[in-house]
Amino acid sequence: MKITADGFEFDFTDAIDVFVFDEKDKTKPGYHDAQMMKAVDLIVELQECYLFVEMKDIFDTDRYIQSQERDPCPRENRQCPHELSPFKRLKELSKYKFHDTYPFRHAEQKVDKPIRYICLLTFENAFNLHMQKTLQQELPVGRVSRRWQSGLAESCVVVHVAAWNRLFPKWPVRLLA
Amino acid sequence: MLHKIKLEKFTAFESLEVTFSSGLNILIGANGTGKTHILKVLYAACDITKSKKSLSEKINKVFLPSGEQIGRLAKRKTVSTEGSVEVIRHVNNPPKPIAIRLRLSNHTKTPDKATVSGAFKQWLAHPLESVYIPVKDMMANAPGFRSLYELRDIHFEEIYADIISRASLPLLRGGVDTPRKSLLEILQKAMNGKVIQKNEEFFLKNEQGELEFTLLAEGMRKLALLWLLIQNGTLLQGSVLFWDEPETNLNPRIMKTIVEILLELQRMGVQIFLTTHDYIILKEVDLQTRPGDDILYHSLYRDPESHEIQATQTKHYLEIAHNTIDEAFGDIMDRDMVRSMGTLGR
Numbered sequence: 001m002k003i004t005a006d007g008f009e010f011d012f013t014d015a016i017d018v019f020v021f022d023e024k025d026k027t028k029p030g031y032h033d034a035q036m037m038k039a040v041d042l043i044v045e046l047q048e049c050y051l052f053v054e055m056k057d058i059f060d061t062d063r064y065i066q067s068q069e070r071d072p073c074p075r076e077n078r079q080c081p082h083e084l085s086p087f088k089r090l091k092e093l094s095k096y097k098f099h100d101t102y103p104f105r106h107a108e109q110k111v112d113k114p115i116r117y118i119c120l121l122t123f124e125n126a127f128n129l130h131m132q133k134t135l136q137q138e139l140p141v142g143r144v145s146r147r148w149q150s151g152l153a154e155s156c157v158v159v160h161v162a163a164w165n166r167l168f169p170k171w172p173v174r175l176l177a
Numbered sequence: 178m179l180h181k182i183k184l185e186k187f188t189a190f191e192s193l194e195v196t197f198s199s200g201l202n203i204l205i206g207a208n209g210t211g212k213t214h215i216l217k218v219l220y221a222a223c224d225i226t227k228s229k230k231s232l233s234e235k236i237n238k239v240f241l242p243s244g245e246q247i248g249r250l251a252k253r254k255t256v257s258t259e260g261s262v263e264v265i266r267h268v269n270n271p272p273k274p275i276a277i278r279l280r281l282s283n284h285t286k287t288p289d290k291a292t293v294s295g296a297f298k299q300w301l302a303h304p305l306e307s308v309y310i311p312v313k314d315m316m317a318n319a320p321g322f323r324s325l326y327e328l329r330d331i332h333f334e335e336i337y338a339d340i341i342s343r344a345s346l347p348l349l350r351g352g353v354d355t356p357r358k359s360l361l362e363i364l365q366k367a368m369n370g371k372v373i374q375k376n377e378e379f380f381l382k383n384e385q386g387e388l389e390f391t392l393l394a395e396g397m398r399k400l401a402l403l404w405l406l407i408q409n410g411t412l413l414q415g416s417v418l419f420w421d422e423p424e425t426n427l428n429p430r431i432m433k434t435i436v437e438i439l440l441e442l443q444r445m446g447v448q449i450f451l452t453t454h455d456y457i458i459l460k461e462v463d464l465q466t467r468p469g470d471d472i473l474y475h476s477l478y479r480d481p482e483s484h485e486i487q488a489t490q491t492k493h494y495l496e497i498a499h500n501t502i503d504e505a506f507g508d509i510m511d512r513d514m515v516r517s518m519g520t521l522g523r
Contacts (some may be wrong), residue, residue: 046521116518125506126456132513155517163507167514168522 005041006055008120008161010173017045021052021101037100038093040117049113049154052101054094055120057175091131094119095138102152114154120173122160132158178448179219179266179417180274186252186260188214188240191485197450198492200443200471203462204452207501210477211486212452214240216309216419217336219450222264222277223307223417224339226300232279233288236262238335248285258283263295268303275299306416308343308406309336312425314398316344317390320377344402345374349410356445360407360438367434368400372408379405395426403438414446424455436461440470456502463494476500 001018002011012018022039023030032039044051098117105111117139121128135156143151164173178199184190189211204212221235228235233247242249251260263278277295285291311334315322319341325331326338353361365371370383380387381401390398406412423435436458443449453459459474466472476489478499489498497503 049521116521125503125510126460129506129510129513132510157514157517159510159514163510163514167511167518171522 003042004176007057007176008055008173009176010042010053010171012044012046012171014170015044015046017043019043032104034104037104038097039104040097040101043101043105045113050105050110050115052098052115052117053120054097054117056090057122087131090121091134091138094131094135098139098153098156114150115152117153117156118164119156119158120161120164121158122175124160125163128158128160128163132156178415179223179264179450181265182215182219183263183265184211184215184218184261186254186258187218187262188250188252188260189486190214191252191483193486193488195475195488196490197448198471198473199448200473201439201449201462202451202473202475203459204450204475204477205454205459205497205500205502206477207479210479212477213421216421216450216452218262219264219417220307220309220336220419222266222300223305224309226304227306229301231288232277232293232297233281233291235335236279237288241332241334246286247281247288247291248283251281251283251285254283266300266303266305268299275303306411306413307419308340308411308416309419310340310399310402310421310423311336312421313337314395314402314426315341316379316398316402317393319345319379319390323377340402343411344379344405344409345377346409346411348408349413353408353410356441357407357410357413360441361404363434363438364400364404364407367431368397368404372401372404396428396431399423399425399427400431400434403435407438407442412442412447417448418442418450420449420451422452422454424453424458429455429457432457432461433465436465440465440467443470443472454502456506459494459497459502 001013001015002009003018003020005020010018019030020041021030021043022032022041025031040052040054042053044053102111102115117135119131119135121131123131135158139153139156141151141153141156159167161173161175179197181194181196184193189209195215204215206212217239218236221232221239224230225232225235236250237245237247240250251258259280259282261278261280263276265274265276267274275296277293277297277300279291279293281291315337323338323341326333368381370381373380373382373387379390379401381390381393381397390401393401412418424432427435432455439449439451440462462472472492474491474494474497476497476499477486479485480487491497
């Protein structure tokens with residue numbers, strides 16, 4: 001299943017369904033009409049899980065600025081991302097996109113399989129490892145409360161395009177020019 | 178300014194030629210790709226302009242092959258081997274390149290039997306101040322070491338005695354100029370004090386008193402050493418700094434300061450050669466580089482087919498090929514990914 005979003009083209013060859021989750025086009029059936037909530041870019045349904053996919057091409061300056069403008073200051077109880085360092089801003093946005101997508105999907109009654117979060121960021125390995133560790137702690141990954149019956153996120157990984165293609169050969173991705 | 182090195186059947190090298198920048202040269206590569214050997218040859222070539230030793234003698238002392246048999250520096254083969262090194266530098270008055278060469282075979286027993294050729298007299302006629310900071314700290318062991326090294330046959334590469342000598346030099350006449358003052362202030366802030374020497378022993382002096390180097394963290398000793406070399410005028414315009422793995426024993430947070438100092442020294446006209454295995458150093462150089470800086474990344478690697486050492490160069494961080502440091506992070510990332518995602522997508 002091929003899909004294009006935010007300057008990336010994917011082919012999820014073993015997917016049951018793939019769609020743009022933060023759809024802005026009101027005429028499309030998948031329009032994200034709860035504008036007060038943030039949203040990850042893509043959702044992929046596989047046999048065994050859902051993938052929440054968030055992409056950012058940091059080196060595509062125009063597109064990155066547009067994406068920042070699309071993300072208004074979050075609710076009052078959260079620190080405004082515009083006041084944060086670039087790393088923290090990106091981390092907070094990636095985190096809150098997951099945090100808002102989860103209840104939206106819960107309300108859709110679409111959290112019936114484990115959820116895995118993949119962030120596709122065009123950074124180098126060391127930065128991605130740092131971002132991955134921070135997101136794993138803050139999402140959080142796994143069942144962190146004794147009262148929980150399941151975790152919010154089964155896993156969270158942060159990769160660049162080359163690593164994605166190396167590690168997920170069934171889901172090739174390319175950056176569109 | 179050192180311009181080029183050519184190595185033929187010397188130590189680990191079959192045949193290699195590397196051209197350098199007049200500013201900051203950063204050598205990366207896996208263990209055993211000869212980064213330190215390149216630094217040692219270049220350092221020996223610089224040091225003889227001041228010490229007036231023969232190139233073969235200095236190279237022998239700096240490498241310290243077993244039994245001090247210089248022939249052991251020829252590349253090991255099952256047949257007789259002739260090896261050579263050639264160093265080319267640019268000099269002024271008049272401006273031109275000059276070269277010196279050392280040729281030896283695996284049968285050469287003593288340095289005086291090795292052949293030194295090239296523009297040796299001109300080479301010595303243009304003194305080049307240089308300093309080699311080795312991986313292991315020697316400053317805490319300074320008291321008595323130099324005299325012991327001079328008088329007894331102790332098994333230490335000469336770089337260790339040399340660095341103590343350089344650090345112990347008295348101040349240059351005329352005081353410390355403004356650019357060096359600002360560098361010293363950066364270092365003083367980072368190590369919270371100044372360095373003083375009493376009877377060959379080094380101390381860090383601050384508000385709490387005088388702390389001997391043996392009680393000082395090894396990372397702090399490195400900052401202190403840099404402070405001494407800047408303060409006593411060893412590192413001035415036209416000098417050459419060789420630093421083998423600056424990251425050793427240093428907390429990554431201090432790298433920002435180290436790189437700041439290195440780039441400022443480069444801007445002052447110090448030619449710098451450093452080897453590293455450290456991502457933070459590479460990234461700090463990338464982040465702190467300004468237009469006009471002269472940075473060259475040298476990546477040493479073994480050719481997958483011939484297994485011989487080769488080198489690539491680039492001025493741009495993102496274009497570093499055979500980047501073993503990034504590859505190591507990539508390997509960790511891949512294994513972490515497999516742990517998180519299992520066989521999904523594969």
